[in-house]
Amino acid sequence: MGDRLSNKVALVTGAAQGIGAAIAQAMAAEGARVIAADRNLAGCQALAAESGIAALALDVTNESDWAAAADHIASTFGSLSILVNNAGVELVKPMTEHSLADWRGLMAVNVDGLFLGCRTMQPLLAASGAASVVNISSIAGLVGYPDQLAYNTSKGAVRHMTKSLAIEWASHALTIRCNSIHPGCIRTPMLEMAVEGWVREGSIPAEDPWAAVASLCPLNLVGSPQDIGMGAVYLAGDEARFVTGIELVIDGGWVAR
Numbered sequence: 001m002g003d004r005l006s007n008k009v010a011l012v013t014g015a016a017q018g019i020g021a022a023i024a025q026a027m028a029a030e031g032a033r034v035i036a037a038d039r040n041l042a043g044c045q046a047l048a049a050e051s052g053i054a055a056l057a058l059d060v061t062n063e064s065d066w067a068a069a070a071d072h073i074a075s076t077f078g079s080l081s082i083l084v085n086n087a088g089v090e091l092v093k094p095m096t097e098h099s100l101a102d103w104r105g106l107m108a109v110n111v112d113g114l115f116l117g118c119r120t121m122q123p124l125l126a127a128s129g130a131a132s133v134v135n136i137s138s139i140a141g142l143v144g145y146p147d148q149l150a151y152n153t154s155k156g157a158v159r160h161m162t163k164s165l166a167i168e169w170a171s172h173a174l175t176i177r178c179n180s181i182h183p184g185c186i187r188t189p190m191l192e193m194a195v196e197g198w199v200r201e202g203s204i205p206a207e208d209p210w211a212a213v214a215s216l217c218p219l220n221l222v223g224s225p226q227d228i229g230m231g232a233v234y235l236a237g238d239e240a241r242f243v244t245g246i247e248l249v250i251d252g253g254w255v256a257r
């Protein structure tokens with residue numbers, strides 16, 4: 001337990017499980033008052049029950065959900081100084097098998113959700129006087145992967161939206177910093193589903209598939225959601241007051257090769 005984020009209110013999207021839940025817990029452990037938001041409210045409530053975090057139903061693709069979240073935060077917490085846009089979905093199949101509905105559905109969560117969140121929360125963030133937005137991109141936002149056109153494109157957009165907003169907010173003297181995190185392979189329900197698929201198609205062995213995933217990484221590790229939580233705590237806090245527009249890669253060396 002620390003106090004690196006004391007006196008701050010943080011909203012984390014996609015916080016019912018995986019990386020979002022770990023970010024919410026890491027921020028709460030550093031003294032932030034955390035609101036865990038997800039379209040899966042039950043998952044957030046389970047997290048809230050064990051850690052004193054508040055739970056909120058929020059579908060990041062829904063404009064009126066965002067407006068309701070802003071009203072709720074203003075009336076219940078009085079301010080917002082940290083927004084973590086973490087909610088995301090993945091799609092792995094060849095480009096010719098992406099339907100237009102697949103494409104638009106993924107962009108709605110990974111790209112529209114971030115736009116709606118930043119636009120809706122800007123007034124509350126600016127009013128806090130020292131705010132930080134942390135956007136969860138991916139190493140797939142830096143380099144290409146086969147059969148991931150929509151996901152690659154969306155995460156590249158997250159990277160660039162981050163830089164655009166960092167500069168826009170700085171140029172308007174809004175005191176809102178904005179940075180992206182680029183996780184490598186992190187063991188969450190999303191990656192577990194992907195690994196099951198790799199085993200089915202025979203690209204990694206069924207026996208000890210996680211050792212095979214680790215062996216793809218220079219540090220020979222699979223990341224944990226807590227590895228991303230610690231990066232998010234740094235970017236969210238005042239220790240990072242001179243840091244905006246960066247891409248923090250947390251990937252065990254994956255893209256350094």
Ligand SMILES: NC(=O)c1ccc[n+]([C@@H]2O[C@H](COP(=O)([O-])OP(=O)(O)OC[C@H]3O[C@@H](n4cnc5c(N)ncnc54)[C@H](O)[C@@H]3O)[C@@H](O)[C@H]2O)c1
Pocket residue numbers: 013014015016017018019020037038039040043058059060061086087088089090109136137138139182183184185186187188189190191
């Ligand atoms: N796990 C990895 O290896 C990895 C690597 C790089 C980037 N990421 C990114 O990290 C983020 C979290 O990934 P994860 O692995 O924890 O995934 P996950 O699937 O385990 O969890 C994602 C969460 O987002 C929520 N969500 C999805 N759509 C939503 C919506 N419309 N509104 C609100 N909530 C919604 C889900 O309910 C779920 O709780 C994603 O943006 C993902 O792209 C993950």
